[in-house]
Amino acid sequence: MHNDRHGQSRSRLQDYEPIVGKSCIQQLRMLAEALSGKVIQIINSTFIGGGVAEILEHMVPLFNQLGVDARWDIIKGSNEFFEVTKKFHNALHGKQDTISSADFDLYLEVTRENLEEMRFFADIFFIHDPQPAALIAKKREIGKKWVWRCHIDVSNPDEQVWGFLRQFIVQYDAAIFSAPNFAQSLPIRQFMVTPSIDPLSDKNKDIDRNLIESVLTKYGLTSDKPMVVQISRFDRLKDPLGVIEAFEMVRKSIDCQLVLAGGTATDDPESEAVLDEVRKRAEGNPDIHVLLVPPESDLEINALQRAATVVVQKSLKEGFGLTISEALWKGKPVVASAVGGIPLQIRNKLTGLLCYTVEGAAYAIRQLLTNPEYAAWLGRNGREHVRQNFLITSQLRNYLLVFLALDRSEDVIYL
Amino acid sequence: MLDWLKQNWLLIVVPLLVFFATYIVGLWARRTAFRAFERWVEKSNWEGYRLIIEATRTPFLHWFLILGTFIAIHVSALQSAQKALADKVLASLFIISVTWVCITLSDRLLRLYIDRVPRLHPSQALIVNATRITLAVLGVLILLDTWGAPTTPIVVLLAVAILVAALSFRDTLMNFISGLQLAQSEQIKVGDYIKLETGESGHVVDINWKSTHIRSLDGNLIIVPNSRLLQSSVTNYGRPLKKASRPFRFYTRLHLKELTGLKASSLAELATMITQVPESVIYYHTHNFLEEHHFLTPEPANDFALWVSDELGCEVLGEKLASIDTFDFPTISALRTRIASMINEHLSQYPDGQKARPGREFHFVKSLSFVLPTPYIAHDLREFVEILKQVSLESLFYHMFESRLRLKRGVNDFSIWIEECLGDKDLADRLANLDPYNYTLDNLRSTIVQLIEKRIK
Incomplete structure (x- = not known):
């Protein structure tokens, strides 16, 4: 190397x-x-x-x-x-x-x-x-x-x-x-x-549990609570506000936390405005963590995905949605919208769960949080699917x- | 002088008698001992015993001559100092004789083993001379010690030199000794097909004094040090099986998806387009799920069945389409006709079907196949099955699915080769009757391997 x-x-x-x-x-x-x-x-x-x-x-x-x-x-x-x-x-x-x-x-x-x-x-x-x-x-x-x-x-x-x-x-x-x-x-x-995705990149390679813990500590997160995570740029098409809404529905019955983490790209001048909107919407809810992660923080992204109990990608539109493959590669159960290239990565109920609405996303997250064995089975299938194709x-x-x-x-x- | 002889004749005659008596005993002892030894050697398989007999027969008599002289001198009237000098001379003669026997014997034994390892021939002189020198040096040292010369510094020096040499050439020495052991045991021979515990396998093409050379099935040369080979667990399958009249070259196939730009949003459109699109499109949609999710489930559905059920909600038709067994169809054209007629039958009963949501239309995709030769070539069933365990799933897919249907060979490639080139119709038929669509690709590979291994057991 x-x-x-x-x-x-x-x-x-x-x-x-x-x-x-x-x-x-x-x-x-x-x-x-x-x-x-x-x-x-x-x-x-x-x-x-x-x-x-x-x-x-x-x-x-x-x-x-x-x-x-x-x-x-x-x-x-x-x-x-x-x-x-x-x-x-x-x-x-x-x-x-x-x-x-x-x-x-x-x-x-x-x-x-x-x-x-x-x-x-x-x-x-x-x-x-x-x-x-x-x-x-x-x-x-x-x-x-x-x-x-x-x-x-x-x-x-x-x-x-x-x-x-x-x-x-x-x-x-x-x-x-x-x-x-x-x-x-x-x-x-x-x-x-x-x-x-590159399985050997900092974003996807295997990392030490201590590193995961240190990243959680850095961002004020705890591994004691199930963690729902969406990793993506702060972009309206990724529907971060929809994710917060779905999380709030889940949070009514399950004690868990939400992490919205992402960065900005040099060719995306809108990101800052979206980030402000998300921060405002999350204000006052201690279980919602909005993290602005610079582009060089691949190891931190990796740690957050590995710390997740469920990974969400509730995009309204999507090119391909590489974050899905990243999460699947880490063996995580994923809930994602059936848009763009996501159905190619998630065969519903075989390698993950697809949703169409905020309510559907909330329902799928609840299913996975309350059925860890099912979640693990989906995660295993998802990882193999990525190994073969993505x-x-x-x-x-x-x-x-x-x-x-x-x-x-x-x-x-x-x- | 004459007077002295008259008075002391016993002093001369007794030693002479003792000398001749010892010599006669020696002759008798040699005859008796060697006869007994020869009888015992006849029962033994080791050729080395004969060499021992040949090398010691004459010196044995010399040793009795020396013994006779020794006893004769000691019963004689010679003075102590003269006797001591004579002892040293006799001991020296004995040491020289024994050293000579050891050198002769080692020469013959070494040549016996070196002759069995052809690649040792170039090193024969080197090995023999090294042994000769070692034994001669040992003999000289003992000789010097007999005459009271200081040998300790020489011994220490030699010991250090030998130790350094042994440490420096430890691996070589180990490999050499292991090579001799391999040659003697004859457990592995040139031409054998062997498999190491590390998973490497191939035919033994050479065994020399350092290493064993194995030609793997993909043509690579694996060089294994003899010592490692001897220490590791090795499966020896022995000589190759019946050779095929023509070797089987394994190919692999990679596919690229080409978008046709065609899409259907209703059953009617789907049925129409199915009859119009190229065969590569039908092939793609009846094999895509299998290729992408082969590890998940056997009996994969075709894309038409999945779309009709999931998107149009026609679960009955979806089930019917999913139940089409691709294995029943010798050509894509026949498969296409069956799919289209099934949809048309449904349409004749339910003409007003649902339309797909925008963005969820059925997109027709074409499969482009790139066929590449692999380095793997099988000449018999043993090689074939070992290669089959190693080749990619794409290669298996090519020979079992693609060649049968897309390349219109009617039967999978393996069956064709086994029947035509090995003449094993029974095994060929068993493979031909195997419905590959009922297995995940990994299970299909295991099933074929089991069938063949059972046959060559």
């Missing part, structure tokens, strides 16, 4: 072997070999914060260890640009927002600046999310293969924003979505690749398969 740019220990490919098995690593090596000689340029909007940067941070070194020449770049943009792209993000999720022509102009202007400043050197360009999507303009000049990776649920987008972005998306060779119901009808090939090695494999599929049209491909 050695350290990445944040001082986190970086895992080697062979470190995953005890978790996923020797054959899985062998397969990755074979796929990488089939891709030898190709250069992959990965482009997104930030190195820090949010699920995309988090997974790329771990994935790019693994690509390199496999012998795949993958390099990671980000586009540059002002705060105003990221406010516009945040509006795009919300609009693609279906949220109404005022987006002016000046906003579109700013987006195009920043794209033009990046097109001029950035070096484009790859055989395959792997572009993540809407922020850098318009870089596809370069394709006319240099050709090569271009893949757009969409981490957002664009099934019910704001038509104005989708229409604007669509003109760029259709120029790509392929698009990747996290779930079938996230996709739009497009005239290009579309693949499904679920995001993943670890970083699975995602790595799927990306390699997409790159290999770009030049082939048959349904059964012999490598």
